[in-house]
Amino acid sequence: MVDRNQIEAQLERILKSDSFAKAEKLQSLLSYLVEQTLLGLEDRLKGYSIAVDVFGRDPDTFDSSTDSIVRVQVGRLRSNLDAYYRSPEGRASTLRIDVPKGGYAATFSAQESIAPVASRAVDCDSHAEAASLENSQGQYVPQLRYPLAWLICVFVLAGTVFMLSHVLDQRDDHESDMLNAAQAQRGQEGIAILVVPFADLTPEGERRGDATGFTQDLVASLSRIGELRVWSADTGPDSEDLVETDRLQSGYRPASFRLEGGLRRHDEGVRATIRLVDVNTGETVWSDTYDRDGGEVMAMQDEILDAIAMDIRPQIYVAARRDIENRATEDATAWELFLQATFVPGSGVDTRVWELERLALARRAIELDPTFGEAHSVIADKLTYLAMVDPPSDTPERLAEAEFHAQQAQEQARSNPDAMFNVALFYYRTGQLDRAVSLMDRIVSIDPNHVLARFELLAMPHICQKPPPDTLDEARALDLSLPADHPARWVLLSETATMQIDAGHFGEALKLHQRLETMVSNPLIRMQHAALLVRLGRWDEAVSMLEPYRETWPNLDAGHTANTVIPRLCQGRANQDMLQGLYRDLDRVLKTAGQE
Numbered sequence: 001m002v003d004r005n006q007i008e009a010q011l012e013r014i015l016k017s018d019s020f021a022k023a024e025k026l027q028s029l030l031s032y033l034v035e036q037t038l039l040g041l042e043d044r045l046k047g048y049s050i051a052v053d054v055f056g057r058d059p060d061t062f063d064s065s066t067d068s069i070v071r072v073q074v075g076r077l078r079s080n081l082d083a084y085y086r087s088p089e090g091r092a093s094t095l096r097i098d099v100p101k102g103g104y105a106a107t108f109s110a111q112e113s114i115a116p117v118a119s120r121a122v123d124c125d126s127h128a129e130a131a132s133l134e135n136s137q138g139q140y141v142p143q144l145r146y147p148l149a150w151l152i153c154v155f156v157l158a159g160t161v162f163m164l165s166h167v168l169d170q171r172d173d174h175e176s177d178m179l180n181a182a183q184a185q186r187g188q189e190g191i192a193i194l195v196v197p198f199a200d201l202t203p204e205g206e207r208r209g210d211a212t213g214f215t216q217d218l219v220a221s222l223s224r225i226g227e228l229r230v231w232s233a234d235t236g237p238d239s240e241d242l243v244e245t246d247r248l249q250s251g252y253r254p255a256s257f258r259l260e261g262g263l264r265r266h267d268e269g270v271r272a273t274i275r276l277v278d279v280n281t282g283e284t285v286w287s288d289t290y291d292r293d294g295g296e297v298m299a300m301q302d303e304i305l306d307a308i309a310m311d312i313r314p315q316i317y318v319a320a321r322r323d324i325e326n327r328a329t330e331d332a333t334a335w336e337l338f339l340q341a342t343f344v345p346g347s348g349v350d351t352r353v354w355e356l357e358r359l360a361l362a363r364r365a366i367e368l369d370p371t372f373g374e375a376h377s378v379i380a381d382k383l384t385y386l387a388m389v390d391p392p393s394d395t396p397e398r399l400a401e402a403e404f405h406a407q408q409a410q411e412q413a414r415s416n417p418d419a420m421f422n423v424a425l426f427y428y429r430t431g432q433l434d435r436a437v438s439l440m441d442r443i444v445s446i447d448p449n450h451v452l453a454r455f456e457l458l459a460m461p462h463i464c465q466k467p468p469p470d471t472l473d474e475a476r477a478l479d480l481s482l483p484a485d486h487p488a489r490w491v492l493l494s495e496t497a498t499m500q501i502d503a504g505h506f507g508e509a510l511k512l513h514q515r516l517e518t519m520v521s522n523p524l525i526r527m528q529h530a531a532l533l534v535r536l537g538r539w540d541e542a543v544s545m546l547e548p549y550r551e552t553w554p555n556l557d558a559g560h561t562a563n564t565v566i567p568r569l570c571q572g573r574a575n576q577d578m579l580q581g582l583y584r585d586l587d588r589v590l591k592t593a594g595q596e
Contacts, residue, residue: 002095002108004038010095019084026077029054030106033077033099037106044404045104047071048411059410060438074104190229190335191320192256194279195219197232198272201264211263214272214301218259221309224447227339227374227418228316256280257316263301269293270300274308276315278323285319286312288483307481309449314487317344337365338375341382342418344487350521351552352390358382373413377422380406384429389523389553391560402426417447424453428460431571437461451488454478459495464570464579467499475499490519497528501582502575506535523553527561531586542586543593558587 011034014020015027032054036045047070051057055069064070078099084090098107195218200211219232261274269292276286290307292300321344324336332340341362359382365375383402386393406426413419420443427436437460443453458475459467475496482489493512500509513529526549533542550556562583570576 002110006095007034007038007097007108010093010097013089013093014081014084014097017084017087017089019080019087023076023080025055025073026080029073029077030081030097030099033104034097034106041404042103042105044407046408046411047104049407050074050104052407059407060435060442062410063414064411074099190227191316192229192231193222193316194231194256194258195222196258196260198260199262201262201271201273202266210265210297210301214263214305217301217305218308221305221449222259222312224417224449225309225313227416257285257319259312265297269295270297270304272301272304272308276312276319278319280323286315306449310451310454311483311486313449313451314344317342318487334365334369334372334375337361337368338372338378341365341375341378343378343381343422350523352386352554353552355382355386355390359386371412373409373411374416374419376405377409377413377416377419380409380426381422384426388429388561388565389527390555391557391564392555394560394564399430402430415446417443417450417453420446421450421453421456424456428456428463429569431568433460433463433571452491455488455492455495458492459499462499462502464502464566464573464575466503466574472496472499472503490516493519494525501528501532501579506532510536523549523556527556527558527583527586531558531582534586534589535582539589539593542589546590547593558583558590562587 011031014030020027020030029050032050033045036042047064048059048062050070051062051064051067052059055073057067057069078101081098085093085096094111096109096111098109099105100107195215197215198211198218202210215232219230222228223230256279258277258279259274260277261272264271271292272290274288274290275284277283278285288308288311290304292303295303317339321339324332324339338361341358359379362375362378362382365372366379369375380402383393383398383405387398387402388394403426406423409419409423420439424436424439424443427433427439437457440453440457440460443450444457447453455478458471458478462468462471475492479489479492479496482492493516497509497512497516500506500512510529510532513525513532516525517529526546530542530546533539533545546556562580566576566579566583570579
């Protein structure tokens with residue numbers, strides 16, 4: 001094994017050599033690759049992380065498909081390393097540092113183990129030296145005294161280069177094939193949904209064009225949802241056969257759905273009815289009616305389309321996950337494991353054990369498919385969530401792991417709004433608020449109907465500081481616009497409660513928590529609710545709320561929230577001291593109750 005000190009000394013010699021002395025970017029690049037390799041972080045060496053860490057690319061906008069800086073600079077690095085080891089200084093080195101094709105990790109090896117040409121019967125260097133004569137100016141001029149030897153050398157070197165190039169190209173092709181196969185497998189998975197043309201429910205069928213256009217716009221809107229595979233059909237009767245045929249041909253196993261409905265114009269406005277059917281069971285898993293009155297027809301239809309696209313995401317995810325969870329996970333695909341692991345509003349079990357099980361599922365998905373960016377995003381999300389609510393999970397190692405998976409997700413799934421939503425939550429929970437808000441804004445620009453991103457984009461910019469009154473008014477209006485049973489409504493209520501606390505409206509925040517108690521429970525919501533009760537002098541209620549909750553979250557700790565979580569989130573913003581005091585008061589009350 002090569003000693004670390006030897007490697008660092010050799011790196012220093014390379015950086016000072018003629019091949020690198022004036023190439024600052026290549027110096028930085030080689031130093032970074034060697035350092036990361038020595039730290040055992042080879043898996044982190046991807047194009048995205050190199051572009052961000054070495055070349056200063058914007059982590060929120062870098063796209064390797066349009067920006068080739070890493071490929072170009074690594075190519076130059078390999079050429080300069082070759083040039084160094086062809087120089088007299090390089091040939092005299094006993095240690096070789098390389099960056100082989102097919103990856104970005106550095107390798108370290110003894111010089112003689114990678115110089116087979118020098119041991120061949122024909123020694124090109126010695127023949128060249130013997131064939132050189134010193135001229136009158138003291139310069140050596142090569143003489144062709146051994147033309148056959150030179151010819152043999154040329155053929156030997158050319159053959160060696162050709163064979164090495166062929167082997168490396170084969171390896172690159174193999175890795176590329178593996179990546180393409182994994183991506184193709186995922187491309188055949190996802191939630192299959194067939195949109196049947198909406199019926200024209202206007203008397204005499206005189207608005208058929210409106211219904212057709214509505215269907216086409218709905219297909220376009222649903223296609224923005226990363227995990228959906230959207231089909232459209234000209235007629236309805238064969239819709240089940242179409243989805244079933246696709247499912248069998250692709251080897252796709254999760255639930256398939258049919259979306260159907262009707263559109264009607266009347267004097268006052270527009271009405272749309274919609275129904276989501278599980279093709280495998282024939283069950284209607286969701287239905288709704290949308291009415292818009294008193295506006296321009298196309299504007300009303302657009303409002304209905306937006307509402308449907310917002311509502312259907314959580315509904316269809318819940319239905320698809322329910323279908324998958326009815327089967328054993330032993331033979332599940334990476335995509336099926338991912339869907340079971342990911343956060344879906346309106347489903348899940350509020351326990352520490354359940355969250356750890358979801359994390360394990362996401363890790364299994366990565367084992368099956370290391371390039372699965374969506375699954376990487378789930379791991380980043382889960383690790384940082386657990387760091388907030390489970391103190392033993394809040395370690396530098398776990399947070400570093402979360403950062404690695406967030407970077408992998410951005411490199412491999414940057415066009416998937418749901419994956420980027422998870423990455424944005426990673427940024428938010430680790431105190432990188434500007435990056436979180438920027439990414440949430442990008443998600444909404446990709447998919448304007450991403451309801452969770454819209455909720456977060458409303459509240460997130462105002463974390464740990466007083467929100468503008470207009471923002472609170474907008475949150476109330478958005479709440480009123482959602483159906484009473486909307487699976488994601490509790491997320492908006494929770495974010496609004498947090499904004500009310502930052503505004504100093506503790507009574508209003510408590511009212512929202514009383515509504516939340518009928519919808520959902522998680523450690524963050526419970527802890528905030530209990531802290532509000534303490535602030536309002538209702539200590540006994542706070543203790544009664546949290547003590548039984550420790551059965552499912554045994555490590556719940558208000559002191560950890562006050563002293564670690566809040567400073568990490570707030571980063572010194574205006575309300576940090578107030579929020580820390582809120583949870584420190586709760587911590588004192590709980591400890592006092594435990595001593596009685």
